[in-house]
Amino acid sequence: MIRQLIEKIQKTKAPVCVGLDPMLDYIPEHVLKRALDEFGETLEGAAEAIWQYNKEIIDHVYDLIPSVKPQIAMYEQFGIEGLKAYVKTVKYCHEKDLLVIGDAKRGDIGSTSSAYAAAHIGKVKVGSKSLSSFATDFLTINPYLGTDGVKPFVDVCKEEDKGLFVLVKTSNPSSGEFQDRLIDGQPLYEHVAQKVVEWGADSMDGTYSNVGAVVGATYPEMSSVLRKLMPNTYFLVPGYGAQGGTAEDLAPCFNEDGLGAVINSSRGIIAAYKQDKYKKIGAENFGEASRQAVIDMVADINRVL
Numbered sequence: 199m200i201r202q203l204i205e206k207i208q209k210t211k212a213p214v215c216v217g218l219d220p221m222l223d224y225i226p227e228h229v230l231k232r233a234l235d236e237f238g239e240t241l242e243g244a245a246e247a248i249w250q251y252n253k254e255i256i257d258h259v260y261d262l263i264p265s266v267k268p269q270i271a272m273y274e275q276f277g278i279e280g281l282k283a284y285v286k287t288v289k290y291c292h293e294k295d296l297l298v299i300g301d302a303k304r305g306d307i308g309s310t311s312s313a314y315a316a317a318h319i320g321k322v323k324v325g326s327k328s329l330s331s332f333a334t335d336f337l338t339i340n341p342y343l344g345t346d347g348v349k350p351f352v353d354v355c356k357e358e359d360k361g362l363f364v365l366v367k368t369s370n371p372s373s374g375e376f377q378d379r380l381i382d383g384q385p386l387y388e389h390v391a392q393k394v395v396e397w398g399a400d401s402m403d404g405t406y407s408n409v410g411a412v413v414g415a416t417y418p419e420m421s422s423v424l425r426k427l428m429p430n431t432y433f434l435v436p437g438y439g440a441q442g443g444t445a446e447d448l449a450p451c452f453n454e455d456g457l458g459a460v461i462n463s464s465r466g467i468i469a470a471y472k473q474d475k476y477k478k479i480g481a482e483n484f485g486e487a488s489r490q491a492v493i494d495m496v497a498d499i500n501r502v503l
């Protein structure tokens with residue numbers, strides 16, 4: 199699967215992933231009102247609003263980018279109706295030939311991880327049939343439980359030719375609280391990085407492994423160390439834009455071949471119409487503002503490659 203992502207990145211010249219993290223606060227008034235008028239102030243109304251919002255954004259950006267990353271929490275908050283909007287969004291992105299990174303940060307004891315893996319990137323057996331549930335191409339993984347919690351994802355990844363991004367060094371302000379703690383003289387995130395390389399060794403798909411790593415844009419010195427420790431691991435890099443990460447901060451995430459990282463921006467793209475820079479495009483044309491924000495992001499990243 200990583201090979202497909204790389205091919206799409208090379209075709210679009212955009213090492214970019216648009217984060218589909220719809221919050222009701224970001225949805226333009228006219229879209230929200232239409233959905234709530236039809237379904238009332240209900241979970242269905244909210245789910246319809248986020249679906250319509252996503253669809254408009256996808257329609258405006260799909261030809262520019264290789265991938266999207268829907269964050270499941272933004273859907274899950276609306277319960278089953280929200281999850282239906284998640285599935286609808288994943289299906290629509292596939293129709294538009296986009297690869298979908300499901301951001302669910304799963305990881306538990308082995309048997310539970312197996313069920314998560316089946317739900318998100320694998321198949322679930324019902325009688326004689328094997329059925330897909332969420333059907334994303336990649337999934338984000340929390341490795342806190344260790345190898346037996348990660349292995350079921352790696353196995354499904356191999357069987358189904360899917361991909362993973364395992365949290366190694368996250369972008370948030372408290373990420374150092376545990377991740378930077380020294381163990382045997384080395385920060386914990388480096389220990390995790392070594393494990394990610396090990397977990398991915400049997401899942402090579404060309405130069406890179408289908409088992410990738412999440413490395414936040416907000417700690418560039420650490421990205422640089424991690425890039426050297428994990429030369430054949432693809433990085434999913436969140437933190438650009440809304441969290442303060444700049445193009446210069448991203449440079450160490452890439453290898454000399456210009457590959458090795460896919461950069462996510464969620465609020466910076468989907469709520470672009472609210473930014474001063476794009477305000478004149480107008481809330482009515484929020485999809486157009488997102489398109490312009492993607493064009494600007496791609497140019498900004500290519501400037502440092």
Ligand SMILES: O=C(O)c1cc(=O)[nH]c(=O)n1[C@@H]1O[C@H](COP(=O)(O)O)[C@@H](O)[C@H]1O
Pocket residue numbers: 217219269301303338367368369370412413414436437438439440441462463464465466
């Ligand atoms: O796994 C992630 O995607 C992730 C890891 C991380 O270290 N930091 C991080 O922000 N994320 C996700 O990336 C997205 C960032 O959103 P923006 O800050 O709006 O671009 C959210 O969906 C986060 O959940």
